[in-house]
Amino acid sequence: RKEVEQDPGPFNVPEGATVAFNCTYSNSASQSFFWYRQDCRKEPKLLMSVYSSGNEDGRFTAQLNRASQYISLLIRDSKLSDSATYLCVVNSYNQGGKLIFGQGTELSVKP
Amino acid sequence: DTGVSQDPRHKITKRGQNVTFRCDPISEHNRLYWYRQTLGQGPEFLTYFQNEAQLEKSRLLSDRFSAERPKGSFSTLEIQRTEQGDSAMYLCASSIDRGRDEKLFFGSGTQLSVL
Numbered sequence: 001r002k003e004v005e006q007d008p009g010p011f012n013v014p015e016g017a018t019v020a021f022n023c024t025y026s027n028s029a030s031q032s033f034f035w036y037r038q039d040c041r042k043e044p045k046l047l048m049s050v051y052s053s054g055n056e057d058g059r060f061t062a063q064l065n066r067a068s069q070y071i072s073l074l075i076r077d078s079k080l081s082d083s084a085t086y087l088c089v090v091n092s093y094n095q096g097g098k099l100i101f102g103q104g105t106e107l108s109v110k111p
Numbered sequence: 112d113t114g115v116s117q118d119p120r121h122k123i124t125k126r127g128q129n130v131t132f133r134c135d136p137i138s139e140h141n142r143l144y145w146y147r148q149t150l151g152q153g154p155e156f157l158t159y160f161q162n163e164a165q166l167e168k169s170r171l172l173s174d175r176f177s178a179e180r181p182k183g184s185f186s187t188l189e190i191q192r193t194e195q196g197d198s199a200m201y202l203c204a205s206s207i208d209r210g211r212d213e214k215l216f217f218g219s220g221t222q223l224s225v226l
Binding site for chain 1: 144146151152153154155156159166167202208211212213214215217218219220
């Protein structure tokens with residue numbers, strides 16, 4: 001089993017749609033969680049951290065469920081510019097603290 | 112430019128040759144990571160450093176791969192006797208170890224093609 005697994009993509013949605021991505025992680029001792037965004041042929045960039053209480057940044061909402069070991073990202077009112085690959089990232093301190101990426105979920109927002 | 116810098120951007124080599132990549136992290140960052148990414152996959156962890164100490168090397172990495180960060184600043188990743196399966200984007204990232212709030216900043220990567 002992979003340490004971090006994401007919904008297989010791609011997701012093709014119309015502008016204005018709401019879309020949700022899920023990610024599961026295998027190490028129950030994981031401490032930190034993030035969503036990164038990667039545009040085509042570009043490097044990944046931090047989108048947002050994920051906190052236990054859930055957090056929101058504009059149209060983006062991240063949730064963490066420690067009991068079920070999954071993380072979600074909700075994008076409301078999708079824009080064309082949201083088209084990218086979304087990467088789930090987990091940090092496990094009992095494994096030395098390295099950051100592990102999921103395989104990514106591709107989102108394509110159409111007019 | 113104070114971001115993470117990688118050199119070269121592209122490298123084409125013949126199978127069996129050795130290649131070396133360089134990464135210059137953000138100056139105040141004490142952690143430096145190397146990842147490998149192939150098309151349609153997320154970045155795969157290779158190794159990372161805290162200052163000059165190499166903390167971990169992925170089990171997936173063969174003995175042909177070696178990385179150094181001699182003075183805790185820039186890092187090099189060397190691949191010996193390259194194989195076609197080594198073709199990938201090699202990404203370097205740096206961070207400040209702030210515990211749970213660690214955030215990675217990536218360079219633009221080195222695209223390796225092994226012919």
